[in-house]
Amino acid sequence: MARLSGVVNEEPVPAGAQVADALRVRITEGGLPPGTQLRDTALAAEFGIARHTLRNALRQLEYEGLISYRMHKGAVVKTLSTEDVHEIYRVRRTLELAAVQQSALAGSAALRGLEERVRAAEVAVAGESWNTVGTASLRFHQALVELLGSRSIDRFFQGILAQLRLAFAVMPDEAQWQPPWIPRDREICDLVRGGQRGAATAATRQYLEDSELAVLDVVRADEMNGRK
Amino acid sequence: MARLSGVVNEEPVPAGAQVADALRVRITEGGLPPGTQLRDTALAAEFGIARHTLRNALRQLEYEGLISYRMHKGAVVKTLSTEDVHEIYRVRRTLELAAVQQSALAGSAALRGLEERVRAAEVAVAGESWNTVGTASLRFHQALVELLGSRSIDRFFQGILAQLRLAFAVMPDEAQWQPPWIPRDREICDLVRGGQRGAATAATRQYLEDSELAVLDVVRADEMNGRK
DNA sequence: TAGCCATTATTGTTCCACAATTCAAGGCCG
DNA sequence: CGGCCTTGAATTGTGGAACAATAATGGCTA
Structure with a gap:
């Protein structure tokens, strides 16, 4: 059974990870400047995924140090001190x-x-x-x-x-x-x-x-x- | 309102992170040997949190390399090759x-x-x-x-x-x-x-x-x- | 104008639902 | 009797709505 992509044994990739990649690119390319608030409802709507899935993506970016989370204040693109x-x-x-x-x-x-x-x-x-x-x-x-x-x-x-x-x-x-x-x-x-x-x-x-x-x-x- | 801990200006810590800590300890202490399947419904019930929250915790452990995720197969405590x-x-x-x-x-x-x-x-x-x-x-x-x-x-x-x-x-x-x-x-x-x-x-x-x-x-x- | 309070937004978390996929068991066929 | 397929259950990945807790906002009062 062929996949859409030409590659065969391609591991399916979770949706959250894909969105994380997209966001990572946007941040490092400057599309989301440091200090930008990342509101999950808005972003989830934009990417067409559920809020939970988006929050997973943000978690990953937090772990990579690109965004910082503060309890009840959400995610912000990190500004370097x-x-x-x-x-x-x-x-x-x-x-x-x-x-x-x-x-x-x-x-x-x-x-x-x-x-x-x-x-x-x-x-x-x-x-x-x-x-x-x-x-x-x-x-x-x-x-x-x-x-x-x-x-x-x-x-x-x-x-x-x-x-x-x-x-x-x-x-x-x-x-x-x-x-x-x-x-x-x-x-x-x-x-x-x-x-x-x-x-x-x-x-x-x-x-x-x-x-x-x-x-x-x-x-x-x-x-x-x-x-x- | 005082917390259980004596420390005062303690940043509130998300529930998922606490569970991640607990799981990390259990894994590194050998309580969950390599190869153990981590089924989220069971673990969520045990810790008394929602499935989503538990999955967040597992996500974090995945980033740390303690467990490995495979699509539709869930999380497994990593066995070192x-x-x-x-x-x-x-x-x-x-x-x-x-x-x-x-x-x-x-x-x-x-x-x-x-x-x-x-x-x-x-x-x-x-x-x-x-x-x-x-x-x-x-x-x-x-x-x-x-x-x-x-x-x-x-x-x-x-x-x-x-x-x-x-x-x-x-x-x-x-x-x-x-x-x-x-x-x-x-x-x-x-x-x-x-x-x-x-x-x-x-x-x-x-x-x-x-x-x-x-x-x-x-x-x-x-x-x-x-x-x- | 400054400070206080109520309203509003947003987050963190929960519950429920459902499609996709894997796994195990059982039945079927040779 | 053994191997293969089908089927059903279990589990995962994701979606959607809801709600309490907290933060932000704006208006009201003095």
């Missing part, structure tokens, strides 16, 4: 630096993945929108962590980067921000692939340092906006 | 080794936590049950990772260790297994606190190597049992 940014970069330092240092043990497929992602980012810089560039850059760093070869760490790190995109979502002058970072991704990529672990570690550490400061600026600026 | 064990130890290597190497930057409070947990484990060895010893040892390794100073990594690692306890839950000869590991925890603790990062790294790496093999034996033995 400066402490949140510090936390994100603590994780990035731990995992990305560990990945670079262990890159000697990484499989060749993972290393090829690195190159692919950097190239994708470079292509994106040429013509695409800023958001695409940011996404491509984060995908590179995701690939970096994938050198560790751990699925659960990959999933965890994906959630962390998704949270980081919340900062991108509130960024004002978009076009100017991203491009300078891509050459540094390229540099890290080449150093790792060249087996120069020491230099790669240093470059990554500096990258994260600078990146954290830049993101902190964005978040602080947004905080001012909020207070005002 | 050998690949799962490898995955768990990949994470442990990454995070615990990173923690040991960064221990120079750790706060003194965190270092004191290390000592406390080891001592608790040593006390447990003296009189308590095997399960308490295992728990105490894992708490020490949790404290090790806490040296990284990242709340999200702590939460993530807690989930990983919870999964590891699924292996303990199927262990046959309980009393003999744990004690030898505690002195090695003590050794790692002292080396870290003494600032001997190199030796501490080596000791931790060897510990994880041996531990992984031991756990793999347990899981393989259990697999044989299952097939038979």
Whole structure:
């Protein structure tokens, strides 16, 4: 008995999970800016599912750190505090630096993945929108962590980067921000692939340092906006 | 209106989360061995909550990796495969080794936590049950990772260790297994606190190597049992 | 204008219902 | 007698309505 999709042994996917995916995209793409109240009746109606099912989806996003729940106040798209940014970069330092240092043990497929992602980012810089560039850059760093070869760490790190995109979502002058970072991704990529672990570690550490400061600026600026 | 607990400004906690906590304890303590079917009507009745609410709790445990859901087949307490064990130890290597190497930057409070947990484990060895010893040892390794100073990594690692306890839950000869590991925890603790990062790294790496093999034996033995 | 109170919205949870699907048992056929 | 199919029960995934508890809102009073 054939399914609608061409793929055969496809596991059926619960409705809540599908909606969670859709919402995750919307949030990370900036369609639902930080601070947005997510009212379940409205969203359930929009997606054409029951309130319960939608709440399940929101639960998942809460677990991923994209939204925050407070009792009897419902779900809100998380707004990053400066402490949140510090936390994100603590994780990035731990995992990305560990990945670079262990890159000697990484499989060749993972290393090829690195190159692919950097190239994708470079292509994106040429013509695409800023958001695409940011996404491509984060995908590179995701690939970096994938050198560790751990699925659960990959999933965890994906959630962390998704949270980081919340900062991108509130960024004002978009076009100017991203491009300078891509050459540094390229540099890290080449150093790792060249087996120069020491230099790669240093470059990554500096990258994260600078990146954290830049993101902190964005978040602080947004905080001012909020207070005002 | 006072709550049952003495604490005052306590955030009210959703019912589903409370049940999730109770179930998590039961699973990690071995009350619900791996492979157990979790039928929601029965569990909902037992906890005196609605089916939807219970399913929310199960959802959370699924995210934590303690149970696995399959469409139209419901929730089952996860049974660790050998690949799962490898995955768990990949994470442990990454995070615990990173923690040991960064221990120079750790706060003194965190270092004191290390000592406390080891001592608790040593006390447990003296009189308590095997399960308490295992728990105490894992708490020490949790404290090790806490040296990284990242709340999200702590939460993530807690989930990983919870999964590891699924292996303990199927262990046959309980009393003999744990004690030898505690002195090695003590050794790692002292080396870290003494600032001997190199030796501490080596000791931790060897510990994880041996531990992984031991756990793999347990899981393989259990697999044989299952097939038979 | 500031503070208080009642109304309204929204959430967290419950109960009930029903289609989809799996599982077990029994019957049928070779 | 054994294997296969059918059938019925059990269980899951989802929907819908309801209700208490809590938060937000707006009007009223002083």
